[in-house]
Amino acid sequence: MKNPELQILVYGIDIANYQIELSDKIQIKEVIKTENPNYVFININTDDVKNSTFKINFKSGKRTIESYTYELKNRKRGSAERNSFSSKDVMYLAMPDRFANGDISNDSQPNLTEKGNRSLPSGRHGGDLRGIINNLDYLQNLGVTALWLTPANQDNEKKTSYHGYAQTDLYKIDGRYGTNEEYLELSRDLQQRGMMLIQDYVTNHWGISHWMIQDLPTKDWIHQFKDGEGKYGFKRSNYRTTSQFDTNVSEIDKKEALNGWFDTTMPDLNQSNPLVLKYLTQNAIWWIEYAELGGLRVDTYPYNDKMAMAKWAKAITAEYPNFNIVGEAWMYNPAHISYWQKDSKIAAIDNYNSNLPSVMDFTLFTDLPNALKEEESWDKGMIKIYNSFGNDFLYPDINNVLVFFENHDTERFNEIFKGDVRYYKMAMTLIATVRGIPQIYYGSEIGMKGDKNKGGDADIRRDFPGGWETDKQNAFNPKSQTLEQKEFHDFTQKLLNWRKGKDVIHTGKTKHYMPKEKVYVYFRYNDKEKVMVIINNNEKEQTFELSRFAESLEATTKGKVIISGKEIPVSAQNKMTISGKSSLILELK
Ligand SMILES: [Ca+2]
Numbered sequence: 175m176k177n178p179e180l181q182i183l184v185y186g187i188d189i190a191n192y193q194i195e196l197s198d199k200i201q202i203k204e205v206i207k208t209e210n211p212n213y214v215f216i217n218i219n220t221d222d223v224k225n226s227t228f229k230i231n232f233k234s235g236k237r238t239i240e241s242y243t244y245e246l247k248n249r250k251r252g253s254a255e256r257n258s259f260s261s262k263d264v265m266y267l268a269m270p271d272r273f274a275n276g277d278i279s280n281d282s283q284p285n286l287t288e289k290g291n292r293s294l295p296s297g298r299h300g301g302d303l304r305g306i307i308n309n310l311d312y313l314q315n316l317g318v319t320a321l322w323l324t325p326a327n328q329d330n331e332k333k334t335s336y337h338g339y340a341q342t343d344l345y346k347i348d349g350r351y352g353t354n355e356e357y358l359e360l361s362r363d364l365q366q367r368g369m370m371l372i373q374d375y376v377t378n379h380w381g382i383s384h385w386m387i388q389d390l391p392t393k394d395w396i397h398q399f400k401d402g403e404g405k406y407g408f409k410r411s412n413y414r415t416t417s418q419f420d421t422n423v424s425e426i427d428k429k430e431a432l433n434g435w436f437d438t439t440m441p442d443l444n445q446s447n448p449l450v451l452k453y454l455t456q457n458a459i460w461w462i463e464y465a466e467l468g469g470l471r472v473d474t475y476p477y478n479d480k481m482a483m484a485k486w487a488k489a490i491t492a493e494y495p496n497f498n499i500v501g502e503a504w505m506y507n508p509a510h511i512s513y514w515q516k517d518s519k520i521a522a523i524d525n526y527n528s529n530l531p532s533v534m535d536f537t538l539f540t541d542l543p544n545a546l547k548e549e550e551s552w553d554k555g556m557i558k559i560y561n562s563f564g565n566d567f568l569y570p571d572i573n574n575v576l577v578f579f580e581n582h583d584t585e586r587f588n589e590i591f592k593g594d595v596r597y598y599k600m601a602m603t604l605i606a607t608v609r610g611i612p613q614i615y616y617g618s619e620i621g622m623k624g625d626k627n628k629g630g631d632a633d634i635r636r637d638f639p640g641g642w643e644t645d646k647q648n649a650f651n652p653k654s655q656t657l658e659q660k661e662f663h664d665f666t667q668k669l670l671n672w673r674k675g676k677d678v679i680h681t682g683k684t685k686h687y688m689p690k691e692k693v694y695v696y697f698r699y700n701d702k703e704k705v706m707v708i709i710n711n712n713e714k715e716q717t718f719e720l721s722r723f724a725e726s727l728e729a730t731t732k733g734k735v736i737i738s739g740k741e742i743p744v745s746a747q748n749k750m751t752i753s754g755k756s757s758l759i760l761e762l763k
Pocket residue numbers: 275276277278279280281300301302350
């Protein structure tokens with residue numbers, strides 16, 4: 175690696191009471207001991223290591239009590255330049271437990287507490303990596319190119335562990351999903367298809383059953399509150415992460431936001447402890463290298479120590495200069511979100527640079543369904559979408575922003591609009607043609623619903639139909655999709671596959687025109703191509719003069735309709751008609 179320093183954590187009863195020696199005359203730079211004698215941290219310089227393995231010997235006087243063989247693998251060829259996700263890609267978010275069960279023999283594991291039980295909405299349903307590998311044709315044909323899985327590492331909490339965000343072993347895939355080798359197999363299968371795997375990384379917290387939480391290396395490994403509850407001083411976060419940059423903030427609010435726990439089973443990690451930060455950094459790099467990852471998605475980004483996270487992102491991107499990392503900064507103001515993107519001028523006011531390449535457009539996510547369902551007025555309805563893009567100047571790299579209308583934590587879009595495919599098509603058209611990286615959520619492409627308000631998180635994370643052998647219907651196979659599923663699916667498939675080759679969408683500029691009569695029009699353009707997008711949220715068919723768009727249309731005479739392929743006359747001298755509640759994408763000629 176570019177950074178030759180390595181910290182090896184050794185765990186064992188009273189291990190700190192022994193002398194430590196390395197074989198092959200490898201020099202130890204430093205041995206760090208903590209108040210817990212069961213841990214030692216050994217710093218070495220890997221440039222000093224000539225062989226692929228060496229021994230760590232633990233001695234008492236002249237006697238060797240214990241010896242461990244450590245393997246140092248070579249870096250994989252080309253790993254520094256591996257392709258990472260960008261605006262060329264479409265990201266598909268799936269939950270491994272809920273997508274497909276490809277191996278019923280791993281549903282329950284003797285060493286893992288929660289057993290497979292599909293009848294429990296928040297239980298383990300048995301989905302796994304094999305199920306995903308078996309359905310890669312489906313994803314590839316759909317037109318997605320990047321697969322974001324919610325955490326697949328071991329989460330051995332007693333219940334509701336299926337979401338994976340309370341990890342108990344950061345170096346091991348959960349046995350109910352498969353093995354580390356299968357995770358690598360999935361990544362390689364994806365790469366062979368020109369696709370990539372994105373890991374969901376959690377720096378803010380681990381599961382309370384994590385072996386290191388059960389025997390803390392240092393008391394300050396996690397945040398504990400003197401007036402908190404239980405053995406570990408639990409206090410819930412107030413979730414007010416604007417405290418990260420609020421110049422008027424009170425210390426108590428800031429402390430409770432950043433150091434409070436995300437949930438009772440998720441002890442809040444102290445990234446300002448250099449040992450914690452080193453562990454998180456080395457672990458992330460290990461996964462990128464081992465599993466040949468195409469990117470990271472970082473959970474609960476603004477809940478972390480921001481100075482430590484800037485170092486974390488810098489250490490990773492120093493090893494992998496093309497590597498993309500998107501942080502979940504779930505905030506409601508574009509200035510607040512843009513603060514977290516690398517080289518943000520907003521953050522520079524605060525003398526801060528996150529080094530984080532990508533963020534998520536949570537304001538568009540919030541505005542989009544409202545815009546489509548509200549009565550129009552001065553500040554309501556389609557104008558919300560127009561106003562949302564008016565904030566693009568705040569982002570240092572607007573093409574590296576995730577655009578989405580739902581994820582695993584939000585109400586399902588098709589639930590909000592009662593399964594009305596017209597709304598889905600308008601929203602999909604928008605996220606597939608505006609700047610940024612479209613991110614879609616499993617099942618919506620076949621019209622899946624789920625009500626978070628009534629059924630909680632489990633209801634927006636239902637099983638994909640056809641992923642289980644006993645399922646009555648299989649939506650993975652287009653031939654056995656219902657007519658309704660087919661309408662969602664075919665539209666998505668055509669749109670995403672069209673988008674694949676379109677530089678003008680990936681990196682082109684945008685020019686948009688304020689909505690009139692609930693019709694929103696924008697153009698994506700570069701030196702070679704021009705695409706016109708029209709979204710009509712009016713129930714009625716709309717006919718309008720194109721002269722208002724003359725500065726974009728220029729000498730255009732016709733346009734090819736995506737998805738039908740039909741050519742129609744389009745010019746600034748003519749009118750255009752678009753049917754109610756629909757969208758139109760035109761490649762202009
Ligand atoms: Ca299984």
